[in-house]
Amino acid sequence: AQSVTQLDSHVSVSEGTPVLLRCNYSSSYSxxxxxxxxxxxxxxxxxxxxxxxxxxxxxINGFEAEFKKSETSFHLTKPSAHMSxxxxxxxxxxxxxxxxxxxxxxxxxxA
Amino acid sequence: DTGVSQNPRHKITKxxxxxxxxxxxxxxxxxxxxxxxxxxxxxxxxxxxxxEAQLEKSRLLSDRFSAERPKGSFSTLEIQRTEQGDSAMYLxxxxxGTSGGxxxxxxxxxxxxxx
Numbered sequence: 001a002q003s004v005t006q007l008d009s010h011v012s013v014s015e016g017t018p019v020l021l022r023c024n025y026s027s028s029y030s031x032x033x034x035x036x037x038x039x040x041x042x043x044x045x046x047x048x049x050x051x052x053x054x055x056x057x058x059x060i061n062g063f064e065a066e067f068k069k070s071e072t073s074f075h076l077t078k079p080s081a082h083m084s085x086x087x088x089x090x091x092x093x094x095x096x097x098x099x100x101x102x103x104x105x106x107x108x109x110x111a
Numbered sequence: 112d113t114g115v116s117q118n119p120r121h122k123i124t125k126x127x128x129x130x131x132x133x134x135x136x137x138x139x140x141x142x143x144x145x146x147x148x149x150x151x152x153x154x155x156x157x158x159x160x161x162x163e164a165q166l167e168k169s170r171l172l173s174d175r176f177s178a179e180r181p182k183g184s185f186s187t188l189e190i191q192r193t194e195q196g197d198s199a200m201y202l203x204x205x206x207x208g209t210s211g212g213x214x215x216x217x218x219x220x221x222x223x224x225x226x
Contacts, residue, residue, distance in 0.1 A: 034214070042219065043115075043202070043218055043219045044154070045217070046214050046216075097142065097159060098156045099146075101146075101155070103151070103152055103153050104153050
């Protein structure tokens with residue numbers, strides 16, 4: 001079975017500094033992995049997805065993630081945080097058809 | 112806007128009442144999903160449809176919950192005899208294709224408060 005662990009439940013960064021949200025996966029085969037973002041009182045939006053085509057995946061709003069098989073990781077990064085990045089982020093392995101969400105990582109951006 | 116829509120956006124009800132939520136997926140999507148999200152938690156899968164067929168139901172979906180998708184278009188989620196523990200955000204999503212790993216597009220959710 002495939003599962004993920006988001007290593008931090010809360011991350012705080014200052015505006016303009018880099019963002020790192022960590023996700024480790026557990027799988028016996030190359031997985032598909034998605035990152036979703038949920039802003040307060042808004043629906044979930046796909047940030048980016050890895051489907052084994054390329055290990056470095058670029059998403060929306062300047063985010064990117066690198067799939068590292070040797071480290072079983074798919075960490076989400078952004079060079080410079082913006083106030084509008086404050087939200088909940090979910091690393092999601094699509095299990096066959098349905099999604100299995102963890103508790104997510106809440107990103108706080110300080111002015 | 113051709114995204115996933117959900118109605119109502121908010122519902123306040125008294126314990127013991129029945130409630131029904133509606134989801135209109137993206138029109139060309141054949142898969143439709145329901146999730147439930149409580150405060151501070153990620154969404155939990157409830158059920159999904161491929162066209163009009165309900166193919167999987169979570170154990171979270173008690174006998175008081177029923178979902179339908181007549182004609183493979185919109186879907187309804189009904190909760191009978193609501194309990195305070197049913198208070199949550201109910202999310203609907205849709206996707207296309209017949210294999211796993213396709214992107215799901217989420218609606219804004221229906222927030223249920225049971226008093």
